[in-house]
Amino acid sequence: MANLALNHVSYTYKNAEKAAISEISQVFEEGKVYAIVGPSGSGKSTLLSLMAGLDLPTAGEVLFAGESLDGLDLDRYRREDISMIFQAFHLFPLLTVVENVCFPMELCGIHPKDAKPRAEALLEGVGITKEQMKRFPAKLSGGERQRVAIARSLASNAKIILADEPTGNLDSANTQNIIEILASLAHEKGYCVIIVTHDSEVAETADVALRMRDGRLRYD
Numbered sequence: 567m568a569n570l571a572l573n574h575v576s577y578t579y580k581n582a583e584k585a586a587i588s589e590i591s592q593v594f595e596e597g598k599v600y601a602i603v604g605p606s607g608s609g610k611s612t613l614l615s616l617m618a619g620l621d622l623p624t625a626g627e628v629l630f631a632g633e634s635l636d637g638l639d640l641d642r643y644r645r646e647d648i649s650m651i652f653q654a655f656h657l658f659p660l661l662t663v664v665e666n667v668c669f670p671m672e673l674c675g676i677h678p679k680d681a682k683p684r685a686e687a688l689l690e691g692v693g694i695t696k697e698q699m700k701r702f703p704a705k706l707s708g709g710e711r712q713r714v715a716i717a718r719s720l721a722s723n724a725k726i727i728l729a730d731e732p733t734g735n736l737d738s739a740n741t742q743n744i745i746e747i748l749a750s751l752a753h754e755k756g757y758c759v760i761i762v763t764h765d766s767e768v769a770e771t772a773d774v775a776l777r778m779r780d781g782r783l784r785y786d
């Protein structure tokens with residue numbers, strides 16, 4: 567099973583006096599939405615970057631499907647096993663909406679001819695119209711851009727979605743819409759969705775809410 571697990575994970579930045587995160591243990595399963603909630607500076611982004619394989623813990627280990635990231639090809643892991651969504655969407659401004667979603671498929675070796683219909687189906691699935699698909703991202707609203715970013719994150723076969731403040735730039739109606747899309751991906755398609763947020767509305771709708779403070783998980 568392609569789950570993600572943290573086993574006594576700690577991380578101290580170079581030259582830092584104290585650990586940014588300490589002794590975190592948690593299993594993340596497919597089919598569920600997890601929210602990691604906590605004030606600024608509590609270690610949320612550090613934890614997410616360790617799960618994304620952008621860096622390795624200074625103590626403990628991150629396990630994907632039972633294997634330590636330490637022993638995996640991290641470039642391949644980042645390309646194929648996880649996908650990320652960001653607060654600022656991170657779409658390519660000079661590619662159209664549909665091209666943005668085709669891009670990761672082409673990186674994985676899918677022929678452009680096959681990538682396009684698949685990209686269109688993913689975009690339709692998040693409510694983007696045929697006409698919107700031909701636009702550049704700048705010609706979409708914030709909520710639409712985040713839906714494109716979600717469609718793009720589904721372009722690979724990764725079953726784990728890591729989202730750093732995905733609703734941070736959205737109003738309440740769009741936040742609700744993004745939460746519903748992420749929840750249906752977990753509950754109907756079996757994705758493991760891990761959302762870092764300081765929005766309590768997002769945390770309340772998650773299946774599991776994990777609270778962080780001073781680099782530690784609080785179990786309450």
Ligand SMILES: Nc1ncnc2c1ncn2[C@@H]1O[C@H](COP(=O)(O)OP(=O)(O)O)[C@@H](O)[C@H]1O
Binds near residue numbers: 579586605612
């Ligand atoms: N590159 C860095 N070098 C040193 N300390 C850092 C670095 N990035 C973050 N930190 C520190 O690590 C702690 C956790 O930060 P971060 O993970 O960004 O928290 P959050 O995402 O919850 O706001 C904070 O004390 C922060 O100052």
Ligand SMILES: [Mg+2]
Binds near residue numbers: 610611612
């Ligand atoms: Mg952060």
